[in-house]
Amino acid sequence: MRGTAAEPAGRRERLEDILIVDCDVHVHESPGELAPYCEMPWRRALENIADVEEYYLDIPGFSPGMTWYEARFPSGHEGRRMVHDARQMREELDAIHVDIGILFPDHLLKIALITQDEYAAALARAYNRWLLEKWCSPERKLLGCILACPQDPEDAAREIRRYAREPGMVGVYLPCAGLDPLWGNRRYDPIYEAAQEADLPVLLHSVTVVHPVFPFNLHGFETEFGRHICGHTFAIMANLVHMISTGVPERYPRLRIAVTEAGVSWVPFLMNRMDKEYLERRREIPLVKQRPSRYLKRMYFATQPVEEPEDLGDLVRLVELYDGEDRTIFASDWPHHDFDHPMKVHQAPFSNEARRKIFGENALGLFRIDAQGRRLNL
Amino acid sequence: MAGERRKHPVGRLSEFPPGTHRVVRVGRREVGIFNIRGTLYGLPNLCPHQTGPLCEGKTTTGTLIARRENGWRLEWAYEGEIVACPWHGLEYHIPTGRCLAFPEITLRRYEVVVEDGEVKVIL
Numbered sequence: 167m168r169g170t171a172a173e174p175a176g177r178r179e180r181l182e183d184i185l186i187v188d189c190d191v192h193v194h195e196s197p198g199e200l201a202p203y204c205e206m207p208w209r210r211a212l213e214n215i216a217d218v219e220e221y222y223l224d225i226p227g228f229s230p231g232m233t234w235y236e237a238r239f240p241s242g243h244e245g246r247r248m249v250h251d252a253r254q255m256r257e258e259l260d261a262i263h264v265d266i267g268i269l270f271p272d273h274l275l276k277i278a279l280i281t282q283d284e285y286a287a288a289l290a291r292a293y294n295r296w297l298l299e300k301w302c303s304p305e306r307k308l309l310g311c312i313l314a315c316p317q318d319p320e321d322a323a324r325e326i327r328r329y330a331r332e333p334g335m336v337g338v339y340l341p342c343a344g345l346d347p348l349w350g351n352r353r354y355d356p357i358y359e360a361a362q363e364a365d366l367p368v369l370l371h372s373v374t375v376v377h378p379v380f381p382f383n384l385h386g387f388e389t390e391f392g393r394h395i396c397g398h399t400f401a402i403m404a405n406l407v408h409m410i411s412t413g414v415p416e417r418y419p420r421l422r423i424a425v426t427e428a429g430v431s432w433v434p435f436l437m438n439r440m441d442k443e444y445l446e447r448r449r450e451i452p453l454v455k456q457r458p459s460r461y462l463k464r465m466y467f468a469t470q471p472v473e474e475p476e477d478l479g480d481l482v483r484l485v486e487l488y489d490g491e492d493r494t495i496f497a498s499d500w501p502h503h504d505f506d507h508p509m510k511v512h513q514a515p516f517s518n519e520a521r522r523k524i525f526g527e528n529a530l531g532l533f534r535i536d537a538q539g540r541r542l543n544l
Numbered sequence: 545m546a547g548e549r550r551k552h553p554v555g556r557l558s559e560f561p562p563g564t565h566r567v568v569r570v571g572r573r574e575v576g577i578f579n580i581r582g583t584l585y586g587l588p589n590l591c592p593h594q595t596g597p598l599c600e601g602k603t604t605t606g607t608l609i610a611r612r613e614n615g616w617r618l619e620w621a622y623e624g625e626i627v628a629c630p631w632h633g634l635e636y637h638i639p640t641g642r643c644l645a646f647p648e649i650t651l652r653r654y655e656v657v658v659e660d661g662e663v664k665v666i667l
Contacts, residue, residue, distance in 0.1 A: 413616060449635065452607075
């Protein structure tokens with residue numbers, strides 16, 4: 167126990183006085199934006215879809231989606247907020263008290279769905295070039311993650327090495343939606359190796375898709391209510407189980423692993439399920455040398471979409487269950503429809519010390535940066 | 545006298561041929577006697593996990609391990625030296641009493657001697 171359970175004595179620090187590192191904000195990369203950064207022949211394909219009508223994370227030939235399947239009632243909550251440039255991002259993050267933003271894509275959350283491996287790798291290269299040139303800026307405290315293309319792990323490792331010493335790049339983004347095989351498969355080893363060598367953390371990020379890989383049967387739900395509950399979180403759990411069982415934490419002991427956009431309430435569940443299976447099935451996974459929960463507890467967990475129990479003390483207790491005071495990191499997911507304003511995490515009765523860690527200090531350690539967003543490992 | 549170790553006869557050596565094991569009773573305790581290539585080992589017949597009859601598994605085996613120095617490839621190791629609890633499969637290395645899944649767990653090991661063809665457990 168670290169004294170986080172009860173509302174601590176003393177005045178709660180104000181949100182605007184706390185360093186906030188937001189570990190998941192989204193830039194808008196349209197096909198037309200990426201086209202000039204993409205090699206032929208794929209540039210031609212991007213130009214061809216530059217003007218198609220765009221739905222939320224749904225562009226044909228770019229980010230296959232579910233838009234066409236369901237009744238579309240008018241709504242004021244269309245999920246159409248987008249951030250188009252670094253200046254806009256800086257202004258909008260300032261408005262929610264975020265000091266440092268870690269950048270992820272919009273549409274390329276779905277890059278693993280692309281069936282043409284060469285196209286996917288070209289998209290990843292184009293995105294990385296574009297992100298670094300247009301968005302990454304330690305001065306603005308906007309820092310990028312290198313997109314690791316799962317369809318071409320060797321090329322992804324080259325991309326990591328290419329940007330390893332860029333002050334504006336602080337992590338490696340591992341796409342999870344529609345991924346086959348799961349992270350942890352040995353084909354991805356070059357990515358972990360390059361990330362560890364570059365001293366860059368890997369960050370898993372999923373998104374809801376209906377696709378014949380885990381969690382494949384989301385079509386069983388009639389609504390996004392069901393799909394969105396299960397999509398992100400189950401994808402993340404499956405990938406972490408596979409990474410642990412194939413020994414990624416043993417084989418790459420200096421690799422820092424983080425997950426985003428899955429909330430945190432599943433972490434105690436997964437710890438306990440893994441430990442229970444382990445005692446019976448250790449011989450299936452001999453690269454696991456200790457309780458699997460111990461590997462999980464070394465990873466970093468982003469808060470969004472943060473649990474909002476009736477008693478916010480439950481959130482504090484959940485974090486305690488995985489000894490998460492030093493491993494929980496704040497994320498807003500700005501500007502997406504399910505973003506979290508930091509006020510919600512701020513409301514939870516953490517101690518001032520735990521709150522500071524979760525909002526910023528833990529992320530500084532994860533990314534090896536200082537409070538100004540400057541890399542400490544260059 | 546309390547605390548004094550005694551030798552408890554549990555059977556003739558011919559009843560414990562190499563490659564076999566069986567459970568004997570010593571006072572109120574049950575002890576698994578294993579003969580691995582001519583050396584006798586004694587372990588409690590009680591799994592610390594959920595009190596399963598650890599030594600009543602039908603066969604001792606090897607198991608799978610993976611080591612950095614071998615490129616993390618799966619290897620079959622400890623042939624004949626592994627007992628798995630028949631209840632939930634938790635594995636132990638008989639000569640050391642070490643639990644493979646949880647290195648912090650080591651079983652008590654009973655000393656087993658042979659005198660005039662008689663197997664005796666010291667406790």
